[in-house]
Amino acid sequence: MNGPAFEPIVGRYLTVEILGEPCRVxxxxxxxxxxxxxLHTAGADGRQFRHLMCDEAVTANYxxxxxxxxxxxxxxxPAGWERTEYQLTTERYVETVxxxxxxxxxxxxxxxxxxxxxxxxxxxxxxxxxEFRALIGLSSADFQQPWYDTSWLxxxxxxxxxxxxxxxxGLIAPQSPxxxxxxxxxxxxxxxxxxxxxxxxxxxxxxxxxxxxxGIDAAKCPLFLLTGEYDxxxxxxxxxxxxxxxxxxKVTVMKQLGHFPMSENPEQxxxxxxxxxxxxxxxx
Amino acid sequence: MTSDATRREAPSVERELADRFRRALASDTPxxxxxxxxxxxxxxxxxxxxxxxxxxxxxxxxxxxxxADIPLLCPWDFSVRGSAxxxxxxxxxxxxxxxxxxxxxxxxxxxxxxxxxQPFMANLQYFKDLLSMPREAxx
Numbered sequence: 429m430n431g432p433a434f435e436p437i438v439g440r441y442l443t444v445e446i447l448g449e450p451c452r453v454x455x456x457x458x459x460x461x462x463x464x465x466x467l468h469t470a471g472a473d474g475r476q477f478r479h480l481m482c483d484e485a486v487t488a489n490y491x492x493x494x495x496x497x498x499x500x501x502x503x504x505x506p507a508g509w510e511r512t513e514y515q516l517t518t519e520r521y522v523e524t525v526x527x528x529x530x531x532x533x534x535x536x537x538x539x540x541x542x543x544x545x546x547x548x549x550x551x552x553x554x555x556x557x558x559e560f561r562a563l564i565g566l567s568s569a570d571f572q573q574p575w576y577d578t579s580w581l582x583x584x585x586x587x588x589x590x591x592x593x594x595x596x597x598g599l600i601a602p603q604s605p606x607x608x609x610x611x612x613x614x615x616x617x618x619x620x621x622x623x624x625x626x627x628x629x630x631x632x633x634x635x636x637x638x639x640x641x642x643g644i645d646a647a648k649c650p651l652f653l654l655t656g657e658y659d660x661x662x663x664x665x666x667x668x669x670x671x672x673x674x675x676x677x678k679v680t681v682m683k684q685l686g687h688f689p690m691s692e693n694p695e696q697x698x699x700x701x702x703x704x705x706x707x708x709x710x711x712x
Numbered sequence: 713m714t715s716d717a718t719r720r721e722a723p724s725v726e727r728e729l730a731d732r733f734r735r736a737l738a739s740d741t742p743x744x745x746x747x748x749x750x751x752x753x754x755x756x757x758x759x760x761x762x763x764x765x766x767x768x769x770x771x772x773x774x775x776x777x778x779x780a781d782i783p784l785l786c787p788w789d790f791s792v793r794g795s796a797x798x799x800x801x802x803x804x805x806x807x808x809x810x811x812x813x814x815x816x817x818x819x820x821x822x823x824x825x826x827x828x829x830q831p832f833m834a835n836l837q838y839f840k841d842l843l844s845m846p847r848e849a850x851x
Contacts, residue, residue, distance in 0.1 A: 575815055575819040576815060580829075585830060586833050586834045590836070590837065591834070591836055593837065594836035594837035594840060595815070597837060597840065598812065598814065598815050598816055599813075601812075602806050602807060602812055603806060657809045658809045658810075660810055660813065660820075663810075
């Protein structure tokens with residue numbers, strides 16, 4: 429008799445001290461080898477990377493780890509959250525990623541982030557590149573033009589989960605499979621009140637990195653930027669403009685993909701990300 | 713922006729697209745029935761502008777009804793207006809990047825969404841789907 433048909437993904441909790449606060453953080457992982465830490469988009473959680481964690485072409489050589497940021501997914505907000513307004517800042521985001529990697533005792537991991545995760549990857553490359561084997565930014569740019577008023581995301585006369593999902597639905601490529609599209613949107617529907625908006629504080633207000641990314645050494649810490657052609661939030665032009673100021677960065681514009689490549693169409697995304705992971709694996 | 717009373721002045725492509733939009737909302741299709749189910753709490757009115765041609769859409773408990781003859785000073789909650797080329801692009805089976813969503817089109821300046829936006833945002837996916845009803849069947 430066969431045992432249960434488990435997926436290879438395993439989930440655990442650990443407490444990470446971030447800027448002096450203990451945060452109970454949930455993460456999932458699968459695979460063996462080079463640590464690959466994945467950063468979810470604003471208002472979502474680590475489930476976005478579940479397909480990558482079930483792809484043997486990835487997990488044969490990589491230990492894929494996706495954690496839910498505090499306030500997201502199964503990671504609670506820090507104690508006392510009810511007396512604060514959540515606002516993600518560049519400093520808090522950088523320290524969250526570094527503290528998680530340190531707590532997990534990861535040695536020079538690869539970090540791959542999408543959207544706000546793609547933005548913070550640029551800051552990591554700028555300020556902490558030596559700590560990482562390579563960095564991958566999905567839907568990544570130093571700045572994007574805002575396209576709506578974020579006050580709609582958290583007010584009592586509009587359902588937060590539904591409006592968040594409906595707003596980002598247009599960032600998914602029309603070719604993406606219906607099931608994957610709605611799985612991606614479900615995560616947005618499940619976000620806590622004001623969390624997506626709080627993440628966008630980093631994206632819109634505090635994390636404008638234009639003109640602040642000098643000194644990135646892509647020879648020492650290779651940097652890859654991949655953006656979907658249907659992403660009108662972080663457009664391919666935004667990524668290309670960002671890359672033009674970073675010597676050695678490698679840019680790919682992905683066909684038939686939008687802002688959530690790893691979850692909206694994982695089959696299409698792997699055609700682009702596998703060669704990148706292969707390049708990183710072959711680094712000396 | 714004109715009603716049907718003066719629509720003969722509008723370019724034929726705008727009139728054809730407006731007719732297509734009204735037909736799509738008048739058809740008894742599974743997609744429209746599903747939209748009405750999801751919109752059971754949605755009651756509002758919006759003006760849809762395709763170039764110079766306007767259509768009033770009154771929604772009662774998720775069921776839309778279109779009106780081409782719009783009286784002067786007729787009230788509505790919000791409007792969604794765009795160029796004929798933008799609507800035609802949005803309704804392609806696989807729209808081109810940047811022409812595939814209401815907000816992609818507002819960001820590029822092809823659409824304007826104005827008025828009392830609360831009912832629009834509170835029912836955002838409903839309206840995205842309603843306004844995409846004329847999309848050609850995916851091949």
